[in-house]
Amino acid sequence: MKKLSAAIVGSGNIGTDLMIKLKRSPWIEPRWMIGIDPESDGLRRAREMGLETSADGLKAVLEQGVRPDIVFDATSAKAHVRHAKLLREAGIQAVDLTPAARGPYVIAAVNLEEHLDSPNVNMVTCGGQATVPMVYAVSRVVGVRYAEIVATIASKSAGPGTRANIDEFTQTTARALEAIGGAKRGKAIIILNPAEPPILMRDTIYCLMEDASPTTQAKVLESIEQMVRHVQTFVPGYRLNREPIFQDDLVSISIEVEGLGDYLPVYAGNLDIMTAAAVKFGEEYARHKMQVASAEEAR
Amino acid sequence: MSYRYKIEITDVTLRDGMHAVRHQFSVEDAKAIASALDRTGVAKIEASHGDGLGGSSIQYGFSKESEEDYVGAVCQAVKTSQVVALLLPGIGTLEDLKRAVGLGIRGVRVATHSTEADISAEHMEEARKMGLDVVGFLMMSHMTETERLVEEAKKMASYGAHCVYIVDSAGAMLMDEVRRKVSALREALPDHVQVGFHAHNNLGVAVANSIAAVEEGAYRIDASLAGLGAGAGNTPLEVFVAACEKYGIETGVDLYAAMDAAEDVVRPRMARPVLTDRTALTLGYAGVYSSFLLHAERAAKQFEVDVRDILVELGRRRVVGGQEDMIVDVAYEIAHGKEANADGPVASVHRG
Numbered sequence: 001m002k003k004l005s006a007a008i009v010g011s012g013n014i015g016t017d018l019m020i021k022l023k024r025s026p027w028i029e030p031r032w033m034i035g036i037d038p039e040s041d042g043l044r045r046a047r048e049m050g051l052e053t054s055a056d057g058l059k060a061v062l063e064q065g066v067r068p069d070i071v072f073d074a075t076s077a078k079a080h081v082r083h084a085k086l087l088r089e090a091g092i093q094a095v096d097l098t099p100a101a102r103g104p105y106v107i108a109a110v111n112l113e114e115h116l117d118s119p120n121v122n123m124v125t126c127g128g129q130a131t132v133p134m135v136y137a138v139s140r141v142v143g144v145r146y147a148e149i150v151a152t153i154a155s156k157s158a159g160p161g162t163r164a165n166i167d168e169f170t171q172t173t174a175r176a177l178e179a180i181g182g183a184k185r186g187k188a189i190i191i192l193n194p195a196e197p198p199i200l201m202r203d204t205i206y207c208l209m210e211d212a213s214p215t216t217q218a219k220v221l222e223s224i225e226q227m228v229r230h231v232q233t234f235v236p237g238y239r240l241n242r243e244p245i246f247q248d249d250l251v252s253i254s255i256e257v258e259g260l261g262d263y264l265p266v267y268a269g270n271l272d273i274m275t276a277a278a279v280k281f282g283e284e285y286a287r288h289k290m291q292v293a294s295a296e297e298a299r
Numbered sequence: 300m301s302y303r304y305k306i307e308i309t310d311v312t313l314r315d316g317m318h319a320v321r322h323q324f325s326v327e328d329a330k331a332i333a334s335a336l337d338r339t340g341v342a343k344i345e346a347s348h349g350d351g352l353g354g355s356s357i358q359y360g361f362s363k364e365s366e367e368d369y370v371g372a373v374c375q376a377v378k379t380s381q382v383v384a385l386l387l388p389g390i391g392t393l394e395d396l397k398r399a400v401g402l403g404i405r406g407v408r409v410a411t412h413s414t415e416a417d418i419s420a421e422h423m424e425e426a427r428k429m430g431l432d433v434v435g436f437l438m439m440s441h442m443t444e445t446e447r448l449v450e451e452a453k454k455m456a457s458y459g460a461h462c463v464y465i466v467d468s469a470g471a472m473l474m475d476e477v478r479r480k481v482s483a484l485r486e487a488l489p490d491h492v493q494v495g496f497h498a499h500n501n502l503g504v505a506v507a508n509s510i511a512a513v514e515e516g517a518y519r520i521d522a523s524l525a526g527l528g529a530g531a532g533n534t535p536l537e538v539f540v541a542a543c544e545k546y547g548i549e550t551g552v553d554l555y556a557a558m559d560a561a562e563d564v565v566r567p568r569m570a571r572p573v574l575t576d577r578t579a580l581t582l583g584y585a586g587v588y589s590s591f592l593l594h595a596e597r598a599a600k601q602f603e604v605d606v607r608d609i610l611v612e613l614g615r616r617r618v619v620g621g622q623e624d625m626i627v628d629v630a631y632e633i634a635h636g637k638e639a640n641a642d643g644p645v646a647s648v649h650r651g
Contacts, residue, residue, distance in 0.1 A: 148357045150624050155415060166418050167392040187356060190389040194414040195617040204624035206357040242631050247601075250357065254628055 003029040004286045007066070009058050009083060010074035011035030011042025013159045014097055017263035018072055018275040019046060025279060027286035032068060034061050045263075058083050062090055070285065072278055073097060076161045077168045084120055093285060094120040095278050098161070099168035107180045108277035109133040109231045116288045121281060125169050126270035127151035127188060127203065128176040129277045130238070134205040134253050135181030137227035141219045143210035147183035149173065152191045154198030157268035166190065183207065201269035202241070205253040212249045220244070220251060228255075235276050236260070237269055302549035304513050309408075309521050310336050310536055311497075312565060313346035313373055314385055316527035318590045320570045322348055322355065322362040326372045328568055329364075332524070333376035335560035339552050340380075341536070343406065343432075345521075346373040347384040349529065349590060350621070351410065352399055353391035358623050359590070366395070367402060374403030381405045383432065388418045390621065393425055406432030409455075410466070412619045413437040416451040420458045427459035434495065434519075435460035438620045441471040441586055445480050449487045462493035462519050467508065468620055470501030470530050470579075471586040474511040485516035495519035498534045500526060501583025503575055505534040506542055513548055525561040527569065530589030531579035537561045581607045585614030594623050598630035608633055 006028050008015045015033070019042075022030040033046030038055035046053045054061050058071075059082075070093040073080050080100035087094040096103060103120030106112065110133055115121050123129065131149040138144050151173075162169070170188045177186025193199050209216065224244055231238045237258030244253045257269025264271055312332055317324060324332075329346065336344050347370060348354030348362050355362040362369065374382045383406035384399045396407055407426045409419040419435060426433045435455030440448060452463040465480050472480075477496065484494045496512035498505035498521070509520050522539045526532030537557040543550050578596060582589055587610050595613075599606035609630050618625050 146357075150358050150622075152622060152624075160417075163415075163418050164421065166388045167394075167421070170389065170392060171394075189356065189358060189621070191619065191621045192389070192412065192415050192418065193617075193619050193622065194412065195619075204358070204628075208357075241628060242635075245627065245631070252624075252627065254624065 003027055004069040004282070004289070006030045006282065007032035007034055007061070007068040007071045008074060009034045009071060011037065011040045011046065012074065012161055013157070013264060013268070013271055014274060015072070015074035016042035016045055017271050018074060018097070018278060019049065019051065020262040021275050021279045022282070023049060025283060027283040028070065028279070032061065032066060034058055059086055062086055068092060070095065070282055072282070077165050088119055095281055096120060096122045097274060097278055099125055099165055099172040101172050105176050105180050106277075106281050107132040107136075107176065108234065108280040109227065110136045110180050112281060112284050116285055123274060123278050123281070124176045125173045126153070126201070126274040127169065127190060128173045129273045130201065130255065130257055130270070131173070131203050131205050132176050132181045133227050133231055134224065134255065135177050135183050135207060137223045138207045138209065138220050138251060139182030141223050142216050144181070144183040144207045145210055146185045146208040147177045147181055148187045148189070148206045149177065150189045150191065150204045151270070152193055152199065152202045153270045154201070154267045155192045155194040156198050157201070157264055157270055158192055198265070198267040200267050201257040201273070203255050203257075205255070207251050209249050209251060212246065217246050224253060234280050235273050237266070238273065301547070303547035305549040306513055306517070306543075307342040307519050308536065308539075308550050308552055309343040309345055309383065309519055310341045310523055311345045311521050311533055312336065312523040312527050313344060315349060315529055315533050316523050317349035317362075318529035318593070319527050319532065319573060320568070321593060322360045323570070324363065324369070324568070326364050326368050329369055329372045330376040331564055332560070332568070333373040335564040336524070337377045337380050339536070339556040339560055341552050342380060343383050344373065344377060344380045345383050345385060345408065346370055347399070351385035351387045351391050352395040354387070366399070370399055370404065371402040381432065383408060383434075385410060385436070386422060387411070387621065388422055393422055396422065396426065400429055400431065404431075406434065408434040408436045408464075410436035410438050413440045413443040413448060413451060413466070416454040419455060423455065423458035423460055433460050435463040436466050436497070437464060438466045438468045439588065440465045440480060441467055441469055441476065442617065445483045448480055449483050452484050452488060456488050456492045460492060462495050463488065464495035464497050464519070465512070466497040467499055468588050469586045470499030470505070470583040470589055472508060473502065473504060474507055477508045477511045478515050481512045481517050482515040493518040495521070497521040499529065499583070499589045500531040500533065500575065501579050501589060506539050509534045509539055510542060510546060510548070524557070524565040525569070526573045527565055528573070528589070530582045530592050531575040532573035535561070578606050578610070581610045585611045587614045587618070588620045590620070591623065591626055594626045598626045602630040602634035604630055604633045
């Protein structure tokens with residue numbers, strides 16, 4: 001069985017971590033790493049790991065005739081708007097790890113299979129990948145009239161792209177709490193903490209429920225625990241900090257994400273959950289394509 | 300008399316003061332306080348949720364009024380002062396700012412933790428394009444070394460700040476530290492960029508710190524009527540103005556009007572007196588964000604633990620402004636006997 005060939009655009013923290021994870025994938029082979037800074041650590045690592053690299057950007061590489069099966073974009077929201085158009089014209093599947101949100105949202109733990117036919121999917125934000133599953137876990141039991149999340153990440157894990165995209169982060173995450181999480185209204189807050197040693201990624205998820213009877217609370221609790229176990233199947237360091245706390249119609253959930261330490265150390269769980277989610281989608285897409293291909297052969 | 304210094308005061312009663320009333324000022328309160336402030340001749344009046352535009356939330360407390368009604372009422376009530384708003388990137392957005400400009404604000408103070416200035420670039424640059432007075436607000440300045448503060452202040456100046464503040468959010472600084480940090484900024488920033496100072500009174504030295512800041516070249520100083528603000532409150536406007544008169548600092552504020560506004564308009568609206576009680580004092584002592592006060596008291600009650608233990612643990616973990624969710628988590632840990640090893644690294648503490 002032939003693996004899908006992949007290119008990664010963006011040689012920063014996210015792109016480099018993604019490359020290391022894709023190298024382990026049985027379904028996808030990362031073959032190109034495309035950046036804009038020839039001196040970047042990411043491109044250097046990519047060369048060491050045997051990828052073809054370019055510092056001339058996506059457009060130049062496509063013009064040279066390079067045609068990956070799938071492209072992961074880990075640049076910035078602004079850059080992805082241009083890249084989305086180029087990839088669509090070239091007929092290449094795009095997985096967008098910026099908050100540009102040109103395509104439908106994919107939260108790996110919730111709607112992985114929903115958009116396999118969409119030529120461009122958006123992986124929302126790290127905060128979204130970590131918190132939307134919790135909101136969904138509540139809303140599949142009881143109506144959630146308002147969901148609010150607070151994502152706290154170590155300053156060191158936030159590269160220049162993340163820092164320049166703070167508004168896009170909060171807005172895209174809030175919309176995903178509604179669209180995928182199932183909350184009627186969503187709000188997202190992000191905080192950078194510079195403590196040394198760096199803190200693990202930490203998220204608080206608040207949901208205002210339409211019913212908070214003891215029976216509902218028990219079901220919500222069970223649903224949350226189930227979802228945590230599900231996320232752990234692809235992000236092993238995802239866990240509850242404490243039991244969810246119920247107070248009137250509010251449930252407050254506190255989670256932390258310890259990364260695998262692939263590129264940045266384990267504190268950068270925010271990086272990990274984003275790249276793990278993108279890999280998960282990529283593999284699902286690969287499986288889907290092969291099924292389609294073998295079905296066509298059989299015909 | 301002849302003055303030795305001339306400064307400009309920004310009143311924060313209707314913003315920082317919101318922390319002390321759990322963000323429950325009504326439109327009527329806002330109008331009454333704004334009009335009284337306007338009569339004092341204070342240069343600028345800051346008005347918004349305590350955590351800035353978009354701050355109304357479960358994490359920080361919901362405001363009584365919508366932002367539109369609250370900020371709009373202040374803008375309409377004021378004739379001579381400039382109304383400004385606070386914005387914390389990560390909480391509020393440019394869209395929130397644009398709406399507030401539509402309501403009539405003329406300046407924005409963009410606040411980040413004192414090591415994270417670069418998340419304010421987009422907001423400051425856009426605010427300059429909108430013709431606003433732009434201030435950079437380096438929160439929790441006590442946690443950050445002087446050299447680093449200078450670097451961060453220079454970044455904010457490069458994004459277009461008219462003024463950069465040393466912000467003692469935890470009320471943890473004493474006069475020598477204020478002098479060192481304010482003078483370093485004054486020396487490092489270009490002449491056209493002003494320096495400001497924002498105090499909390501948790502260690503009882505807000506007025507003294509503010510005067511020290513003026514002596515080191517700070518041009519903008521924050522104060523609030525009767526000191527209404529987070530923790531033990533801010534620099535009380537009327538006290539500071541009186542002290543400035545005696546010290547030879549020109550503020551442009553009418554002392555009696557400020558006294559009357561504090562006494563007749565703000566004190567009757569206080570949910571609780573602004574004072575340096577043991578909780579507020581612990582904030583300054585442990586170096587913890589002043590807005591945590593009421594949240595910590597609530598969590599202490601809910602989990603039946605000593606509020607001081609919560610605050611000291613938060614200080615030890617170097618929690619920054621905005622991390623109110625950590626209060627409940629720490630209270631929970633203490634209540635469940637999971638109190639962290641006092642010498643352990645932060646990351647392992649967080650693994651609980």
